[in-house]
Amino acid sequence: MTTAIGLVGLGWIGDSHLTDLAARADVEIQAVCDVDAARTAEFAGRYDARACKDVDELLATELDAVWICTPPQHHLAPARQALARGIPVYLEKPVARDLAEATELTRLAEESGVVCAVGYQWRAIELLDAVRSELASSDVVSLSGYSVGPTAARPWFLDQAQGGGNLLERGSHQIDLARAVAGEVESVLAVGSAVRVDRPGVAARNIDDALTLVLRMTSGAVATVVIAWTPADVPGRYGLDVVTDSGVLRMALDPEFRLTGRNRGLEVSAGVTEEPFSASNSRFLAAVKAGDPAAVACTPADALATLRVALAGEEALATGRTVTVS
Known part of the structure; x- marks a missing residue:
């Protein structure tokens, strides 16, 4: 059909x-x-x-x-x-x-x-199922997510008010993945870099080129998310490391899409049959x-929960304070 x-x-x-x-x-x-x-x-x-x-x-x-x-x-x-x-x-x-x-x-x-x-x-890939299977018998202690690489300089993306910049457009992918792995977020702290990436031909922008989020999960775990917008000729690096009470899992995302690590004394390895997009x-x-x-x-409900965290991060970035997720 x-x-x-x-x-x-x-x-x-x-x-x-x-x-x-x-x-x-x-x-x-x-x-x-x-x-x-x-x-x-x-x-x-x-x-x-x-x-x-x-x-x-x-x-x-x-x-x-x-x-x-x-x-x-x-x-x-x-x-x-x-x-x-x-x-x-x-x-x-x-x-x-x-x-x-x-x-x-x-x-x-x-x-x-x-x-x-x-x-x-990233919610659609088999690696997420593999991580969740490992976590069925383990507790998450911390998560370290990273999204470092180039992206298209769309006009609305360059304006924080219109598109939310790197935090909302790119960082929310990592926020959503952290939620999918370790549950809900209680509060957010955010710090942006004052160093600007040289972008020939790109109009003036008011977004952060690099920033770090610290998420306090309701479970008690802590997550960090590092986002950096790089020049077009720099290879990207995307992934999530998960530390449990019994091991470490490393989720390599674009372009490898591999899960490796050791948990409960056993080696962990998994791949994908279809890339996320x-x-x-x-x-x-x-x-x-x-x-x-x-x-x-x-679902829209899950995406709404992720947006709540991202907006709390945006407020934290603007105020320098830790912001509780509504």
Whole structure:
């Protein structure tokens, strides 16, 4: 059975989704739209899809699901329209830019009963299941997450008020992974670097190029998250180290995707069969076919909880104080 999909927002992340979806024999790219009409026409031609002038026109086509890849401050309106029509939604992360819109979007998804996923992709990989299996008989003492590497300099990303900068756009991936591994977060402390990374051709920005978060988990464990935005020619490093009461687990993320370590006196080793971006799309498509909102990798409710922590981190970064998560 072929799944007819539409996609809203043809920036670099929308482009990445279309590349993945176009490679699937069971997916048909039916319609696309963007605020840039020329870009819409270009992508429509590339994928033999309908070029829609706006979200209303796109959602009026025969769709089985829609991907919303707009900037985070523009998530709620198209998601509300799609859910009201009963169209499953894959929403890029974060769930929204502010708590009020995120809460509203989560409520709409839950009340509609429509499948809705948020793109925290690391939740979709087998490594997470392997870590959770190890932790079934162990307690987490500490977590050390790191996200160091280049990223696209989107205009809204460069403005803290619009996109939340590195903390919300990149750091929230690590926050979400820490929550998925070790449970909820009680409080956040954050420190940003005053040293600026040289970025030729990039307009003025007011975001932190590097920062560190310290998360106090409700379990009593502590987590650190290091985020650094590097020049484009520097290889990235992404991962999470988990110290338990009986060992150490090392989750190497992009590009290795390997779990290694030793726990309860035994060597631990695991890999993946599908990289996170594709795995998250696969989980969503399977949930759509099954009509099961709980089958997605990350639900809006989970993404809302992650946003609460990220916003507490943003406040901590601005004030220099430890902030309790609401």
